[in-house]
Amino acid sequence: MSKFRKKKKGVPAVNTAALPDIVFMLLFFFMVTTTMRETSLQIEAPRLPSATEVKKLEHKSLVTTIYVGKAKDAKYGTSFNRIQLNDKIATADQVPAFIINARSKVSEAEVPFMTTSIKADKESSVGTITDIRLKLRDVNALKISYSASKAAAN
Template sequence: MSKFRKKKKGMPAVNTASLPDIVFMLLFFFMVTTTMRETDLRIENPVLPSATEIKKLEDKSLVSTIYVGKSTDTNRDGAGYNKIQLNDKISTADQVPAFILGKRDKIAEKLVPFMTTSIKADRRSNVGTIIDIRLKLRDVNALKINYSSTPDAKN
């Protein structure tokens, strides 16, 4: 009689066969939708000047950004609104040509004429610093320059 003993019927086990599929779909979703910040700002978020005629940049992968403003760590970098940030470090105007040439080496030769240099300068920055940057950009033939600004509130 022990051969035909009835088994206790309990809750069936949860089917986990589709769990890896769900995990990979979520992982893929977050990998596709997340954007990584290219640089960490070492200068304070610049208060951009306002402008009336604004045009958006078309291909942001061909844009090299130079930040000009006040350093967030004045003990290490010094005080003043004339600090230049290239990539993740505070630099001088003399290092701008190497920065641009490094960016040119990373893209295809046929895209070099479409490269744009964007200057995000705080409105309290010295114009002399921006002119120094422009002269160094002229030395390496980086003549497409964009000055970032905010829309004029009056329009």
């Protein structure tokens, strides 16, 4: 028997010294490339009406939002019937073009799943919302969601 035995060499451990650098690089990449909000509100934040039953929308990427409320800038008037499409104040006649533009940005297979969400201030007139609904009907955008806040339980 020999006094000196040869030690078996195993697989060396994985070096994890560069792992924190990689994690922080990915973190900064996603922080820089991610956009949090695509539109800035030109109308005051709508005070949504309350509802007893509220359901969250699925497929948020397929939701097109129309805001109705009072414009922040006084040059558009002081009524609660201003319509915002993307980043500008618009009229109900511009809604069909807005929907057609939104449809062109998604694939043909996803068009039937698109939803139009109307976020209207509770003081907005029903006439304005009806005008929007009629224009949506003209372009066959029949899937409409009305945004509301959940009513407090008494």
